[in-house]
Every structure is written in structure tokens, then in C-alpha cells.
Amino acid sequence: MEYSDLVHELVLEHLRKKLSRDYKDIAINRKGEKNAEYEGFYPDLILGSHGLVLSILEIETPDSLSEKKAETWKAMSGLGVKLILMVPKELKMRVTDLLWSKGIMDRVSVGTYEIAVHMP
Numbered sequence: 544m545e546y547s548d549l550v551h552e553l554v555l556e557h558l559r560k561k562l563s564r565d566y567k568d569i570a571i572n573r574k575g576e577k578n579a580e581y582e583g584f585y586p587d588l589i590l591g592s593h594g595l596v597l598s599i600l601e602i603e604t605p606d607s608l609s610e611k612k613a614e615t616w617k618a619m620s621g622l623g624v625k626l627i628l629m630v631p632k633e634l635k636m637r638v639t640d641l642l643w644s645k646g647i648m649d650r651v652s653v654g655t656y657e658i659a660v661h662m663p
Contacts, residue, residue, distance in 0.1 A: 547604040548574055554602050554629060554656050555587055566590040566597065582622045584615075598625040603638070605631055613641040620650040632657040 551574055559569055568591040570579030577585045586599040599619060603612070608630070620626045630638045632655040642648040 547606040550658065551587075551602055551604055551607075553658075558588060558600065558602070558629065562588070562590060567592045568594070581624075584619055584622070586619065596624050598627055600627040600629065602629045603631075603634075605634060608634060608637065608641070610641070613645050616642070616651060617645045617647050620647045625652060626650065627652045627654060629654045629656055631655065 555571065555573065559571060563569060568589075570589040570591075572578050572585045572587055572589075579585065579589050581589050581596060581599055584599070587602045588600040589596055590598040590600060599622070601616070601619070616626065616628065628638060628651055630653060635653060635655050638653060639648065642651055642653070
């Protein structure tokens with residue numbers, strides 16, 4: 544497993560556990576899997592409650608950020624549910640620029656993550 548895939552899985556599992564308090568229905572699409580579909584897309588997490596989809600969430604790594612990916616975000620942001628992007632903290636400005644260039648900054652929520660190791 545590549546480093547970026549490992550980071551993706553780590554963040555995915557952390558978010559699944561954390562968000563399970565707020566959302567009763569969580570569907571997961573792990574890297575390379577298409578288990579849960581929403582309107583023709585397979586986001587990393589589909590978040591819902593009581594049978595309603597409320598949000599879709601995509602986890603990005605430095606390797607997955609691109610203009611092509613931003614086009615996918617644009618399409619996903621028009622599905623009528625909140626799109627949440629989780630991106631590495633150091634790349635938030637780059638993602639923000641991509642969102643502005645696609646005209647969807649107002650329709651996407653951006654969260655960040657970082658992995659920190661503190662040695663004694």
C-alpha cells in the first residue's frame with residue numbers, strides 16, 4: 544500500500560468513527576471500491592440520517608489533487624447536498640484556489656487534516 548493510500552484510509556476511518564455520532568447512516572467507498580453510489584458518483588463517505596443523504600465527503604491527498612479532480616468536485620457540488628472536502632492542511636490554499644477557479648467556493652466546505660508525530 545502506498546503512503547498516500549495509507550493516509551487516505553487512516554483519515555477515512557477516523558472520520559467514519561467521529562461522524563458516526565452525528566450521522567446514523569454512513570456509507571463508505573474505500574480506495575478503488577464502488578460500494579455506495581449517490582447520483583452517479585462514489586464519494587469516500589455518504590452521510591445521512593433517517594434515510595436522507597445530507598452530505599457527501601471526499602478525502603484528498605497531495606497525490607490526488609488536480610484540475611481533473613476539481614471538475615469532479617464541481618459536478619458533485621451541484622447534487623443538492625453539502626460537499627465536504629478534507630485536504631492536507633498545507634494544501635488548503637491550493638484547494639481554495641481550485642474551488643474559486645471553478646466557481647464553486649460557496650458550495651463546498653473545506654476541512655483539513657495533518658499527521659503529527661511528537662517525539663520526546
